Amino acid sequence: xxxxxxxxxxxxxxxxxxxxxxxxxxxxxxxxxxxxxxxxxxxxxxxxxxxxxxxxxxxxxxxxxxxxxxxxxxxxxxxxxxxxxxxxxxxxxxxxxxxxxxxxxxxxxxxxxxxxxxxxxxxxxxxxxxxxxxxxxxxxxxxxxxxxxxxxxxxxxxxxxxxxxxxxxxxxxxxxxxxxxxxxxxxxxxxxxxxxxxxxxxxxxxxxxxxxxxxxxxxxxxxxxxxxxxxxxxxxxxxxxxxxxxxxxxxxxxxxxxxxxxxxxxxxxxxxxxxxxx
Amino acid sequence: xxxxxxxxxxxxxxxxxxxxxxxxxxxxxxxxxxxxxxxxxxxxxxxxxxxxxxxxxxxxxxxxxxxxxxxxxxxxxxxxxxxxxxxxxxxxxxxxxxxxxxxxxxxxxxxxxxxxxxxxxxxxxxxxxxxxxxxxxxxxxxxxxxxxxxxxxxxxxxxxxxxxxxxxxxxxxxxxxxxxxxxxxxxxxxxxxxxxxxxxxxxxxxxxxxxxxxxxxxxxxxxxxxxxxxxxxxxxxxxxxxxxxxxxxxxxxxxxxxxxxxxxxxxxxxxxxxxxxxxxxxxxxxxxxxxxxxxxxxxxxxxxxxxxxxxxxxxxxxxxxxxxxxx
Numbered sequence: 094x095x096x097x098x099x100x101x102x103x104x105x106x107x108x109x110x111x112x113x114x115x116x117x118x119x120x121x122x123x124x125x126x127x128x129x130x131x132x133x134x135x136x137x138x139x140x141x142x143x144x145x146x147x148x149x150x151x152x153x154x155x156x157x158x159x160x161x162x163x164x165x166x167x168x169x170x171x172x173x174x175x176x177x178x179x180x181x182x183x184x185x186x187x188x189x190x191x192x193x194x195x196x197x198x199x200x201x202x203x204x205x206x207x208x209x210x211x212x213x214x215x216x217x218x219x220x221x222x223x224x225x226x227x228x229x230x231x232x233x234x235x236x237x238x239x240x241x242x243x244x245x246x247x248x249x250x251x252x253x254x255x256x257x258x259x260x261x262x263x264x265x266x267x268x269x270x271x272x273x274x275x276x277x278x279x280x281x282x283x284x285x286x287x288x289x290x291x292x293x294x295x296x297x298x299x300x301x302x303x304x305x306x307x308x309x310x311x312x313x314x315x316x317x318x319x320x321x322x323x324x325x326x327x328x329x330x331x332x333x334x335x336x337x338x339x340x341x342x343x344x345x346x347x348x349x350x351x352x353x354x355x356x357x358x359x360x361x362x363x364x365x366x367x368x369x370x371x
Numbered sequence: 372x373x374x375x376x377x378x379x380x381x382x383x384x385x386x387x388x389x390x391x392x393x394x395x396x397x398x399x400x401x402x403x404x405x406x407x408x409x410x411x412x413x414x415x416x417x418x419x420x421x422x423x424x425x426x427x428x429x430x431x432x433x434x435x436x437x438x439x440x441x442x443x444x445x446x447x448x449x450x451x452x453x454x455x456x457x458x459x460x461x462x463x464x465x466x467x468x469x470x471x472x473x474x475x476x477x478x479x480x481x482x483x484x485x486x487x488x489x490x491x492x493x494x495x496x497x498x499x500x501x502x503x504x505x506x507x508x509x510x511x512x513x514x515x516x517x518x519x520x521x522x523x524x525x526x527x528x529x530x531x532x533x534x535x536x537x538x539x540x541x542x543x544x545x546x547x548x549x550x551x552x553x554x555x556x557x558x559x560x561x562x563x564x565x566x567x568x569x570x571x572x573x574x575x576x577x578x579x580x581x582x583x584x585x586x587x588x589x590x591x592x593x594x595x596x597x598x599x600x601x602x603x604x605x606x607x608x609x610x611x612x613x614x615x616x617x618x619x620x621x622x623x624x625x626x627x628x629x630x631x632x633x634x635x636x637x638x639x640x641x642x643x644x645x646x647x648x649x650x651x652x653x654x655x656x657x658x659x660x661x662x663x664x665x666x667x668x669x670x671x672x673x674x675x676x677x678x679x680x681x682x683x684x685x686x687x688x689x690x691x692x693x694x695x696x697x698x
Binding site: 095098101102104105106108109112113116117188189190192193194195196197198199357360361363365366 | 387425428429430431432450453456457458463464465466467468469470474477478479481482483484486487526530
């Protein structure tokens, strides 16, 4: 394979994604648009924590750290999965280009992954901003953090891999529905927020729901992400990393297999061009 | 040197299921298109033209049968097929509206593996060929329908495809824009001797003007194939009449007993502005007295009767019994 040629294609896809995402308005409005949702989400949860602390008199820096890091790192995952899952709907319904993309790029799956990279990069920025604003809000000194940069890079890379391939499954599903593409991306993001060790430990979930949460790489990833900026965070990093890598591999295989099947079925049913012309 | 086959199908069938009902969109279609020609697929809306193009462009799987494009199997080797084809559909504006025409084209040039500079150069070449320089830097959502079709055509030519599928390329265009598109299509094929175009249309004149070889498709079946001259030869034994009548409706003509009158095919078109009904008749006799009596019986006033040269419309009329405009 011509690696240089392939990388150029990836660059063009990322450029297109960035243009599509950002060039509808002025830069400062775009930045405000990006920040509004995560910041207001942060303020909501931070206020709940503060209100609880004030009314109960219980201040727990470790819980505050857990809460804010969960909300902050979720931005990376949430933004990324939206990027992967939304594209089928967007290109088929809004721009009528899915069929042209389909015949001009070797694999639709790889195209979707490349399109999502920009969303993930924005997600990193949002995670850092939310972290830096959120921790002082709940009384946790950000200077206490000791970021392990190589581990953080690993966290973001492996986070991209597992969440993008998990999203590929959802994206494959959205091939079959012109109407529910946006719903699939929103619902899937919400599910990961609920089951992903974001606001509370998985053990707080009802017992019947816990196996589903354990099956997702999100919990291990989130724990390792917390550890990557705070070495005192009480987990076994080696064990967590091994489990995360194994789960990631499983989801990569599931993503590839499922999307290949969805692609074939969509082609069989003629769904690549199906549009409701909203 | 003998020409290679660009497109080949055998017993190609596609069945769609809608609401429990099975619809046979393509029914045992056999076509063989030599490279280096413009091949036209002519038929009314719903005849199966677009379904065939979708299968050949690897967007849809056939229910049964085989299709080879550029020597590659569309089912088993879709990636190889995609490396030699491109597709342009008429009547749509496919692209990101807030990007300029040039930026949209550059994006696709990169997907097709052109180098960054090579991509820009190719766009400049195509802009010259398609007369697009005036709107190359205009946002896609601000250009006219005719410009949008030129943009689509440019996108279709970016990868210099061996085989280009044009699905109703002049759909929705005004006369001038349609003529410009036809001129470009002809120029491209003449400049590139080994390139093949498969063009679908329901415009008879367009097929006649552009195509070296035409298949007429009706209800999913290929009912005739040949050059425009060969196809028109199929009505050489018949007589073609054009009759213009006032004070009579299209429905009135439905009561005419076609066999008794010697009519093989009949199509009508009504011009409300002049209140004139134009009747086109493919007849196996030159005697139109039966038809004249019928019109007079309905108090219709005949304005003109003329014998006309056969067109592809008459071939369709003879083969199907009614004109394309009836669909």
